[in-house]
Amino acid sequence: MKLVIKFGGVPVKDGDSIRKDAELVVSRYKKGDKVAVVTSAMAGVTDQLLEMAHRLIEPRSDPKQLIPEFIRQISIRHYRACQEAIKKVEVLDKTVRNIRETIDLLERALTGISYLGELSPRSQDLVLSFGERLSAPILSGAIESLGVRSRSLTGFEAGLITDDHFTEARPLMDKVRKLARQRINRIWAKKEVPVITGFIGGTEDGIITTLGRGGSDYTASILGAALGVDEIWIMTDVDGIMTADPKVEPSARVIKTVSYIEATELAYFGAKVLHPKMIRPAMDSNIPVRVLNAFRPNQGGTLIIKEPNMARDIVKSITISKKVSLITVGGAEMIGVPGVAAAVFDIIGRAGIKVLMISQSSSQADISFVVDRKEADLAIRALRAEFERRNIGWDISCERNVSVIAAIGAGMKGTPGVAARVFGTLGRNGINILTIAQGSSELNISFTVDERDAVKAVRALHSEFQLDKAG
The missing domain is CATH 3.40.1160.10 (Acetylglutamate kinase-like)
Structure with missing residues (x-):
């Protein structure tokens, strides 16, 4: 081999x-x-x-x-x-x-x-x-x-x-x-x-x-x-990819198998075991990836493959991205104006700032995005300077202390009621959601909360989807 x-x-x-x-x-x-x-x-x-x-x-x-x-x-x-x-x-x-x-x-x-x-x-x-x-x-x-x-x-x-x-x-x-x-x-x-x-x-x-x-x-x-x-x-x-960060949720378990796409989503949304870019070369060549504990290599770990056998788990993991900020650009002047998102993210891109999550209201009256907290001030300065140069009157606001929570799993695709369970659980636990995003792959639902509610959110969702019993 x-x-x-x-x-x-x-x-x-x-x-x-x-x-x-x-x-x-x-x-x-x-x-x-x-x-x-x-x-x-x-x-x-x-x-x-x-x-x-x-x-x-x-x-x-x-x-x-x-x-x-x-x-x-x-x-x-x-x-x-x-x-x-x-x-x-x-x-x-x-x-x-x-x-x-x-x-x-x-x-x-x-x-x-x-x-x-x-x-x-x-x-x-x-x-x-x-x-x-x-x-x-x-x-x-x-x-x-x-x-x-x-x-x-x-x-x-x-x-x-x-x-x-x-x-x-x-x-x-x-x-x-x-x-x-x-x-x-x-x-x-x-x-x-x-x-x-x-x-x-x-x-x-x-x-x-x-x-x-x-x-x-x-x-x-x-x-x-x-x-x-x-x-x-x-x-x-660590023993493999977990159902949650064990420092946040003590009952977190090792996930035995995940797909390449699930692993990519997990890495992107805060599972620190893997680098987000590492999955693509392995996936393109259909090479299995094992995540193992170097100090206990015989524990089995997590196997990442193309299409694992469909498990009963709808959601496989709840991730948390800490130390991030939520920036919102809004204003009535934005409604119906083409190219708003392109303008905002062109400015952010030229400033060399990585955007972690994007959410836009259906009315197009505002667009929100998440950046690393250390880059929030740079992002705001770049937007204000360019808006002033272009004579644009859009408002800029910032929630500095937020966390991104993501529920991830291939079983979510085509399963009705997952979003209702996620947001119902948060509502019952008194957790306010700031923004929501879901990719077209239907493999994740991600949202932002005040960082003071982040641990509570992860634990509530981990319990709701019974991930402590996941194989």
Whole structure:
């Protein structure tokens, strides 16, 4: 069997965890599987790199103090992980040299940013790439120390060629298929296990790009599709995709199977186990995806396939998207005016703001949309500036503290009364709905509520659809 196994940040959080990951990989190799490994950065490292890069461009920053201290902390963590994960001295020495060289490159990159006093998208991608460039050699070394030959390589070296849309690069799939097959098959032919940096690609000129935060899942799916593997395994710190966030609803259960489309909806609306973009490459190649707990890989997890057997469940999961804001553009002048939505979202798009949900009144007197709370002020400024320039008198209002709740499941399609159950449950629990949206696929009903009502809404709907009894 050919497998791509991807390890998330928590499963590679320290040396002991990395060694357990290596043991899983080696066990599959010894069963005769061809395995390609994709790894995230160690938990929290990407955030630390981004924070440091931003601190260095602050007007009163002190690079001579900030950079050495940051490099010291990063070095200690990764050297300790090497010592914990790798037990063969010769492999440890080789890995430590690799880590030292990579940290030297990181220090130069940070120094360059401090001199320039600015952080371009291209520079940001370079800095953020170091998280995976440091973790991959350690996991590769751990595999090798268990007696299986391995090598680490960046996504670009593995054949992941992208465009130059830095921070959100898109793979050039025709090129990826050709190069990845050549390069990974060559490594497999040598009886080696490739350990590939997630999140990172490169332009045709070799300039480092990233696929967006959480992009290691996407890397695994892209490479899995290119290699034509039998399955893609996403190793996380939870037992699979859940009927709700267990931190919100303690009775949440693992969902055994979901369709590709359901998984896409779940990822988009807040199920943090998967990156929203990762499903498409697997779906296009009809490759099953398993979501497993790296610390309990034999638990079964969740299987994502084209068309799972129709279960009795109408709704499979209730998701929550937190820390978002609801912006409404309205006014009597909008009624009957063509192109209102196009005008609003053209402005928002040019400001580089991602819209999470859209709702428009049937009278066309207003249109509401949800954005990340950190981008709400930017969205409002962009709209006001453009409205003033065009002499448009539409009103702009903002509910800053809202949450998006979504009820998701293929069983909703063609089943009458689902919306009535959703909104009736919320009404009985005294929860006010701000806006509502439903896609043409009929796989989800999403709506916004005051964030103070969000947990109550999730628990009420989870109980209404008896998801604690879901298989």
